[in-house]
Amino acid sequence: MYTVFLYDGTFDGLLTCIDKILSTHVNEDEVVIAEKDRYQPMFFDSPVYVALDKNRSQELRQKVISASDKITFKKIYYCFLSEAQNKETYIYKYIKLILKHGKKVKYLYHNDVVNFVEKASKNVSREIGKYMGLMRFSEIKNGVLYAQFEPTNDILVPISYFFRERLKNFKWVIHDKKRSKLSIYDTKMIKFLNDINLNASFSDDENLYQKLWKLYFKTMAIEERKNLKLQRQNMPKKYWKYLTEKN
Amino acid sequence: MDILEKLQILGAAAKYDVSCASSGSKRETNYGIGSTFTAGICHSWTDDGRCISLLKVLFTNECLFDCAYCINRKSNDIKRATFTPYEVAELTMNFYKRNYIEGLFLSSAIKNSPDWTMEMLYKTVYLLRYKYQFNGYIHVKAIPYASLDLIRRTGFLADRMSVNIELPSEKSLKLLCPNKTKESILKPMEFITKVGEEERNFVSAGQSTQMIIGATDDSDRKIITLSQHLYKKFKLKRVYYSAYTPVNDDPRILKVEKPPLLREHRLYQADWLIRVYNFTADELFEKDENLDLEVDPKVMWALRHLDKFPVEVNKASYEELIRVPGIGIKSARRIIKNRVFHSLDFDDLKKIGVVLKRAKYFITCNGKTYERHLIDTVPEKVKLQLIEKKAAEQKVKQLSFFDSEVFTSVITGEI
Ligand code: SF4
Numbered sequence: 001m002y003t004v005f006l007y008d009g010t011f012d013g014l015l016t017c018i019d020k021i022l023s024t025h026v027n028e029d030e031v032v033i034a035e036k037d038r039y040q041p042m043f044f045d046s047p048v049y050v051a052l053d054k055n056r057s058q059e060l061r062q063k064v065i066s067a068s069d070k071i072t073f074k075k076i077y078y079c080f081l082s083e084a085q086n087k088e089t090y091i092y093k094y095i096k097l098i099l100k101h102g103k104k105v106k107y108l109y110h111n112d113v114v115n116f117v118e119k120a121s122k123n124v125s126r127e128i129g130k131y132m133g134l135m136r137f138s139e140i141k142n143g144v145l146y147a148q149f150e151p152t153n154d155i156l157v158p159i160s161y162f163f164r165e166r167l168k169n170f171k172w173v174i175h176d177k178k179r180s181k182l183s184i185y186d187t188k189m190i191k192f193l194n195d196i197n198l199n200a201s202f203s204d205d206e207n208l209y210q211k212l213w214k215l216y217f218k219t220m221a222i223e224e225r226k227n228l229k230l231q232r233q234n235m236p237k238k239y240w241k242y243l244t245e246k247n
Numbered sequence: 248m249d250i251l252e253k254l255q256i257l258g259a260a261a262k263y264d265v266s267c268a269s270s271g272s273k274r275e276t277n278y279g280i281g282s283t284f285t286a287g288i289c290h291s292w293t294d295d296g297r298c299i300s301l302l303k304v305l306f307t308n309e310c311l312f313d314c315a316y317c318i319n320r321k322s323n324d325i326k327r328a329t330f331t332p333y334e335v336a337e338l339t340m341n342f343y344k345r346n347y348i349e350g351l352f353l354s355s356a357i358k359n360s361p362d363w364t365m366e367m368l369y370k371t372v373y374l375l376r377y378k379y380q381f382n383g384y385i386h387v388k389a390i391p392y393a394s395l396d397l398i399r400r401t402g403f404l405a406d407r408m409s410v411n412i413e414l415p416s417e418k419s420l421k422l423l424c425p426n427k428t429k430e431s432i433l434k435p436m437e438f439i440t441k442v443g444e445e446e447r448n449f450v451s452a453g454q455s456t457q458m459i460i461g462a463t464d465d466s467d468r469k470i471i472t473l474s475q476h477l478y479k480k481f482k483l484k485r486v487y488y489s490a491y492t493p494v495n496d497d498p499r500i501l502k503v504e505k506p507p508l509l510r511e512h513r514l515y516q517a518d519w520l521i522r523v524y525n526f527t528a529d530e531l532f533e534k535d536e537n538l539d540l541e542v543d544p545k546v547m548w549a550l551r552h553l554d555k556f557p558v559e560v561n562k563a564s565y566e567e568l569i570r571v572p573g574i575g576i577k578s579a580r581r582i583i584k585n586r587v588f589h590s591l592d593f594d595d596l597k598k599i600g601v602v603l604k605r606a607k608y609f610i611t612c613n614g615k616t617y618e619r620h621l622i623d624t625v626p627e628k629v630k631l632q633l634i635e636k637k638a639a640e641q642k643v644k645q646l647s648f649f650d651s652e653v654f655t656s657v658i659t660g661e662i
Pocket of ligand 1: 311
């Protein structure tokens, strides 16, 4: 028999939920954690909903970091951003391992839980890394830069912080089309918004620079060394939809 | 001439330049637009599978000089173009803010005079840093014979500078570059090293150079010995090797049918060994003048020193581990970290990412060899096993130089 815990879908919500579970006496193997809106109730379940409590999540965050380190905590966060099945339950078990073994957990590579978290977080950080290079911004009428993408994982937040450093003096919008989420940066701070539709038209320069970039992209290829397979390996087709040079 | 046509001509003229990595800048700034990223970021991959990270262009391809191997030499009848500093700066900014690129790689032929050319490069970089407040990565060439003062001023604005050494010996340089002297290359190189040691924020990502391979009869030993010298004496960050692609019909150049890509690849590997693995050129060339094309230079070295093997993975020092073919810096570090917790067997090695394909002939785990691999077999037999299935020759033919596995190792030279 499983005990099902539901959380609100946010990272802090999940931490609150895990903190709550840690303070109750349930058998680890019987814990299931799921997002409230995605959860499909089973016949015998009586799920418990744990509401977000910032103090509690903050406390657990500190506890995990002092038992291990920031890098390990970031792994947990990245795992949370992944689309891996049952990630919440694995994160719960992983946190338990950290509280027991400290940052040595990364050497327990035989362990399924550790393996799961390592894999999922690597997958996310790889995707973030790809988009650092492959995100394409276009200038729209009011000089704002606009980028759209459809990432596999929910990486809008970390990717936005990356571009805050990179494009400090520009106003920009990054649009996760798959999840209908936006981040907006006004040269001071980033705001995150949900369920927004955007209509924008290009600035006068935009067409010229797209043309220049396409030309440059073509010019740089060395005909005698053509290797489209290798190109696809480095830049898989899933990224092409919003790549200026591929359209 | 419009900007599209200029970009086409001056981009094409720069595309064979290989030294365009964008990593490792430590320039300190807290203003303006953009940032450099320590690991380097690829923004696209061309149809030949190479990564684009910088806008790589020549400022001009109109050249006063007449180097035998160069498409831009004075005596060639080709389309010529010259940017203005403003045009290059605008292109860079507009590409950068659309996230097409990481920064600029600006090289040039020598037009009007070396100083005129250097001044144009300086102006371009100045515009970018001060007018546009651009903080991204900039790599500029230092032009031979340009005044040291101009080079100095440019160096404070650039992340990296490079003077191309072009050829591995003075004899070859005399033969192919009648207008350049050894002096004209080594003087600015030495100058950049010196200022770099004295001043902060001067070419903070260091200095690099490029050498052409296969246009002359210089041996691998000569090339790698020169590189070793450059790393030591001039503290260069990288030496890039560029297999010569025949563009001119010139009797002074060795007849090359195809660019010697596999040789270039082996040189990168040897370079990596002297730069990161503490090998010396003498160790790599005890007997031969050239590298073995069939196996990588670490295997070549190991086969000559089978007396140093097998290495016991659970006991060996870091220095011993990294000399094992197939064990790189990363794997060696992981081995040392992990064996603290428990002793490692071959399965564990696989799990932490050691590639056993090569390593298995040279190691033991707790005294055991891998399956029934005998370490003390004759070198020739081991070598036969280690020659990759596709014959080395075929590799060159199919240009699998650009296959991903080989290619990544070309960029880093890692073995
Ligand atoms: S100076 Fe440079 S551009 Fe001019 S011919 Fe020589 S190699 Fe070519």
